[in-house]
Every structure is written in C-alpha cells, then in structure tokens.
Amino acid sequence: MIAIYPGSFDPITLGHLDIIERGSRLFDLVIVAVLRNPQKIPLFTVQERLRQIRLATTHLANVEVDGFDGLTVNYAQKRQAQVLLRGLRAISDFEVELQMAHTNKTLSTQIETVFLATSNEYSFLSSSVVKEIARFGGSIDHLVPQQIAPDIYKCYNHTHPTANPITENIPHQREV
Ligand SMILES: Nc1ncnc2c1ncn2[C@@H]1O[C@H](COP(=O)(O)OP(=O)(O)OP(=O)(O)O)[C@@H](O)[C@H]1O
Numbered sequence: 001m002i003a004i005y006p007g008s009f010d011p012i013t014l015g016h017l018d019i020i021e022r023g024s025r026l027f028d029l030v031i032v033a034v035l036r037n038p039q040k041i042p043l044f045t046v047q048e049r050l051r052q053i054r055l056a057t058t059h060l061a062n063v064e065v066d067g068f069d070g071l072t073v074n075y076a077q078k079r080q081a082q083v084l085l086r087g088l089r090a091i092s093d094f095e096v097e098l099q100m101a102h103t104n105k106t107l108s109t110q111i112e113t114v115f116l117a118t119s120n121e122y123s124f125l126s127s128s129v130v131k132e133i134a135r136f137g138g139s140i141d142h143l144v145p146q147q148i149a150p151d152i153y154k155c156y157n158h159t160h161p162t163a164n165p166i167t168e169n170i171p172h173q174r175e176v
Pocket residue numbers: 006007008009010013014015016019085086087088089093117118119122123124125126127128129
C-alpha cells in the first residue's frame with residue numbers, strides 16, 4: 001500500500017521524521033509530498049525543502065520525496081496511493097485535520113486518511129516553533145534532523161547559538 005505524507009515541511013522537524021519513519025514501517029512506500037503553495041511565504045523554497053527531506057531520509061529505502069501542485073487527492077490518485085498520512089499533536093490539530101480528512105473524502109471516496117499520534121517527545125514540536133527559536137538565536141539542534149540544522153542557522157545569519165550569539169540584526173523574514 002502506498003501512502004502520501006503531504007505538507008509544508010518548512011522546514012522538516014524531528015516530529016515529521018518520526019511520522020515518516022513510523023509510516024515507512026506500516027506502508028510499502030511513503031511519498032513525502034511538499035505542496036507548492038503560492039499563498040504561503042515560506043522560509044525555504046520547495047527545492048530546498050525537497051533536498052532537506054531527502055538528506056534526512058536517506059536511511060529509509062521505501063521513502064520518496066516529491067513536490068506537488070493542486071489538490072492532494074489528485075496527486076494521490078496520480079501516484080496510485082490509497083492513503084493520506086497525517087500526524088496529530090493536539091486537539092487543535094484534530095479540528096483542522098478532521099475537516100481536511102472529511103473534505104478529501106468528498107473529493108475521493110477511494111482515499112483514506114490515516115493519522116499517527118505524535119510521539120510524546122515531539123508533541124510540542126512544529127516548523128513554526130523551530131523558526132521562532134532560530135530567529136531569536138536559540139539552539140534548534142535537538143529539534144531538526146542534524147543534516148539540516150546548518151541550513152536553518154544560515155537563514156538567520158548565525159552558524160550556531162554558542163558560536164555566534166544573538167545580535168540585533170537577525171532578519172525577521174528571509175527573501176525567497
Ligand atoms: N511533532 C509532530 N508530531 C506529529 N505530527 C506532526 C508533528 N509536526 C507536524 N506534524 C504533522 O505533519 C503534517 C505536516 O505538517 P506541517 O508541515 O504543517 O508541519 P508543522 O510543524 O505543523 O508546521 P507549521 O508550524 O508551519 O504549521 C501535519 O499532519 C502535522 O500534523
């Protein structure tokens with residue numbers, strides 16, 4: 001069975017990686033699918049995010065990384081996937097995710113959404129939290145795959161919080 005794990009992944013966190021690893025044990029193939037979303041101003045371009053997710057998942061043979069436009073169910077059908085994989089952290093996720101799952105069901109009755117509960121240690125973790133910490137000069141080493149931490153520090157003009165402490169010139173939004 002093929003599962004699509006769609007999302008923004010701006011950037012990928014250890015919470016996402018945990019869902020990908022657990023998904024890869026449940027499904028024959030997990031396709032991590034990054035939405036090209038013109039409505040969001042991302043920190044990383046889609047190309048950068050694809051590269052980052054690929055770097056973080058090299059140890060998983062049945063994981064593929066791709067970008068897509070348009071409706072997720074259309075992309076799932078194109079890839080012959082039967083499942084949309086999503087993660088649940090809290091009630092706030094549940095409300096949005098349930099609405100999304102029901103909407104997708106009206107668009108394609110063939111595709112099921114499967115939710116994995118967050119692992120306890122990542123229940124607080126989001127891409128937004130990572131960006132907020134990095135933006136104010138904190139360490140994100142324990143929150144993202146080690147291969148991509150340097151990318152994030154670079155965006156905020158510091159190599160590592162201990163190497164180059166917070167300055168007043170940290171940009172609030174990087175140009176993409
Ligand atoms: N720590 C986590 N544990 C479990 N699932 C997660 C975790 N972080 C994100 N997810 C799930 O991954 C999917 C993609 O989420 P998304 O790309 O929006 O990440 P995010 O961390 O929520 O980022 P943002 O802060 O930009 O919303 C969603 O199903 C989301 O619930």
